[in-house]
Amino acid sequence: MMRVLRAEWTKLRTVRSTRWTLLAIIGLTVGFSVFLAAGSSSTGGPGGGGDNDIMRDSLVGVYLAQFAVVAFGVIAITSEYATRMLHTTFSAMPGRGRVLFAKVLLVGGTVLVVGLAASMTSFLVGQPILRDNGYGPPGYREWTLHDGPAQRAVVGSALLLTAIALLSLGVGAILRHSAAAISALLALLFVPLIFAPTLPEHMRELVQKATPGAGFAVQQTVPRGDAIPIGHWTGLGVTFAWAAGALLLALFLVRRRDA
Amino acid sequence: MTADDRGRTVIGMAEAIEAVQLTKRFGGATAVDDLSFTVPAGYVTAFVGPNGAGKTTTMRMILGLARPDGGRALVTGRRYTELRYPLRQVGALLDAAAVHPGRRASHHLLWIARSNGVSPRRVAEVLELVGLADVARKRVRGFSLGMRQRLGIAGALLGDPPVLIFDEPANGLDPDGIIWLRGFMRSLAAEGRAVLVSSHLMSELEDTADRLVVIGRGRLIAVTGVAELLASASGGGVRLRTPQVSEVMRLLAAAGATVTTDGPNVLTVTGLDAARIAELTSARGLPLHELTPQRATLEQAFLQLTRDAVEFGDRRTS
Numbered sequence: 134m135m136r137v138l139r140a141e142w143t144k145l146r147t148v149r150s151t152r153w154t155l156l157a158i159i160g161l162t163v164g165f166s167v168f169l170a171a172g173s174s175s176t177g178g179p180g181g182g183g184d185n186d187i188m189r190d191s192l193v194g195v196y197l198a199q200f201a202v203v204a205f206g207v208i209a210i211t212s213e214y215a216t217r218m219l220h221t222t223f224s225a226m227p228g229r230g231r232v233l234f235a236k237v238l239l240v241g242g243t244v245l246v247v248g249l250a251a252s253m254t255s256f257l258v259g260q261p262i263l264r265d266n267g268y269g270p271p272g273y274r275e276w277t278l279h280d281g282p283a284q285r286a287v288v289g290s291a292l293l294l295t296a297i298a299l300l301s302l303g304v305g306a307i308l309r310h311s312a313a314a315i316s317a318l319l320a321l322l323f324v325p326l327i328f329a330p331t332l333p334e335h336m337r338e339l340v341q342k343a344t345p346g347a348g349f350a351v352q353q354t355v356p357r358g359d360a361i362p363i364g365h366w367t368g369l370g371v372t373f374a375w376a377a378g379a380l381l382l383a384l385f386l387v388r389r390r391d392a
Numbered sequence: 393m394t395a396d397d398r399g400r401t402v403i404g405m406a407e408a409i410e411a412v413q414l415t416k417r418f419g420g421a422t423a424v425d426d427l428s429f430t431v432p433a434g435y436v437t438a439f440v441g442p443n444g445a446g447k448t449t450t451m452r453m454i455l456g457l458a459r460p461d462g463g464r465a466l467v468t469g470r471r472y473t474e475l476r477y478p479l480r481q482v483g484a485l486l487d488a489a490a491v492h493p494g495r496r497a498s499h500h501l502l503w504i505a506r507s508n509g510v511s512p513r514r515v516a517e518v519l520e521l522v523g524l525a526d527v528a529r530k531r532v533r534g535f536s537l538g539m540r541q542r543l544g545i546a547g548a549l550l551g552d553p554p555v556l557i558f559d560e561p562a563n564g565l566d567p568d569g570i571i572w573l574r575g576f577m578r579s580l581a582a583e584g585r586a587v588l589v590s591s592h593l594m595s596e597l598e599d600t601a602d603r604l605v606v607i608g609r610g611r612l613i614a615v616t617g618v619a620e621l622l623a624s625a626s627g628g629g630v631r632l633r634t635p636q637v638s639e640v641m642r643l644l645a646a647a648g649a650t651v652t653t654d655g656p657n658v659l660t661v662t663g664l665d666a667a668r669i670a671e672l673t674s675a676r677g678l679p680l681h682e683l684t685p686q687r688a689t690l691e692q693a694f695l696q697l698t699r700d701a702v703e704f705g706d707r708r709t710s
Binding site: 136137139140141143144147148149150212213216217218219220221222223224225226227228391392 | 452455456457458459472473475478479482484486487489490491492493494495496499500502503504506507508509547
């Protein structure tokens with residue numbers, strides 16, 4: 134297994150696309166969060182109250198970072214199908230399950246580390262900007278990384294991106310084609326976000342709870358009307374369940390199909 | 393240990409590659425049909441057949457990439473997927489274009505080395521061996537097909553394996569490259585390795601291969617030595633020149649040969665070999681200025697053998 138991990142790690146670090154997509158994850162998370170924080174000001178005036186979820190607002194860039202994470206997870210496997218390099222991979226390492234598992238560990242681990250850097254930076258940069266824009270005490274709580282909910286949201290966001298990366302890896306292995314896999318994933322991740330608000334309430338709640346976006350519940354600190362009606366960790370569990378389902382199907386297919 | 397017919401010592405071991413009743417179907421079409429053959433160590437075995445005959449599919453089954461619908465393929469006595477360090481047993485080049493274009497040549501070989509616990513130092517060695525040392529740090533994107541073939545061969549050699557499998561390795565190589573490749577395969581076999589090399593062009597392998605495994609439509613047509621195939625197919629007759637054409641024609645026709653004129657004083661004789669012709673003519677005192685057995689080229693012999701096996705007539709499929 135160590136040999137497989139070292140080989141897969143060598144592959145991952147020796148293409149430039151890895152560096153760029155990982156930078157994009159940080160850039161999109163921090164950039165979009167800061168952009169929205171800077172453009173938003175409290176309707177209640179400085180220090181006035183309101184029901185904004187400033188925890189979520191300082192991490193909103195995670196939504197956009199999903200694009201880069203999807204690309205990273207998908208390309209980790211589809212680039213090998215596209216170049217047919219997978220033949221070399223599977224003749225060098227005939228244990229296909231191990232190869233997939235090594236990719237799970239490396240793609241997941243990389244996105245966890247990079248996602249944590251992104252969400253922490255986003256939180257640390259975004260919170261003061263929001264405070265300066267009126268979302269401060271006494272109306273709003275001043276969050277720091279010492280607060281449990283802040284730790285949950287920051288670490289949870291990184292875990293959410295990790296789950297999305299693994300889901301993407303699985304879908305990539307199932308569909309074997311970059312464009313098809315990325316399209317399918319973006320539909321799965323963003324279509325519910327766009328159309329859920331137009332659905333009748335019970336349908337909307339079902340969609341919000343059952344699609345991979347449920348994991349965003351981990352960022353929530355205010356029970357607003359647009360909050361996802363699911364527990365913080367339960368929601369994240371839904372996203373991981375999607376990832377696990379996709380990876381299991383991928384494992385079955387990768388072992389069964391001719392390479 | 394035994395000495396083979398070329399005086400080389402062959403260590404008593406299982407056949408390097410053993411295909412036993414291999415069968416592979418794609419939908420309703422049978423790509424490989426009950427195919428059995430062996431590849432011994434110390435020889436270059438050419439795996440030949442028209443495009444679409446099932447060569448690549450067979451190689452993919454040997455390498456565990458495709459699952460046979462029937463039969464099995466063994467490498468050094470074991471299934472490929474059971475090999476703990478497969479690249480130290482078998483080196484293969486299936487598809488030279490199958491490399492990530494954004495990766496440097498040395499990095500491509502490095503991950504392969506890592507995957508089989510091969511020392512990273514070996515990467516520089518094999519790059520040197522195939523003549524790519526100067527472009528080791530270049531990204532593969534800029535490589536010609538010929539350079540990619542060399543990179544693929546380097547990858548096959550990384551684990552210093554006793555068995556080598558090359559699928560159409562001459563594709564994209566320039567004439568220098570082809571000459572290099574031939575010598576290279578010969579030297580690999582001379583080191584005692586088993587080399588299985590496929591081609592749809594027999595002429596590519598004429599001077600390289602010792603043995604031929606000929607397939608068509610997924611079936612085995614012949615397993616033969618190159619020399620034997622040439623001998624069996626030298627239906628080209630015997631060419632002779634003589635100033636006394638009509639006498640010689642009459643004499644040989646009476647002896648049962650078919651004689652055709654091929655120009656002034658030139659005859660082509662089939663049905664009698666050169667020795668018999670010489671005996672007959674000298675017994676009558678008829679002068680011969682030339683007596684040449686017309687050997688079929690390996691290409692012709694191969695075409696005779698596979699003529700019936702080409703799928704869809706001349707419409708070549710790959």
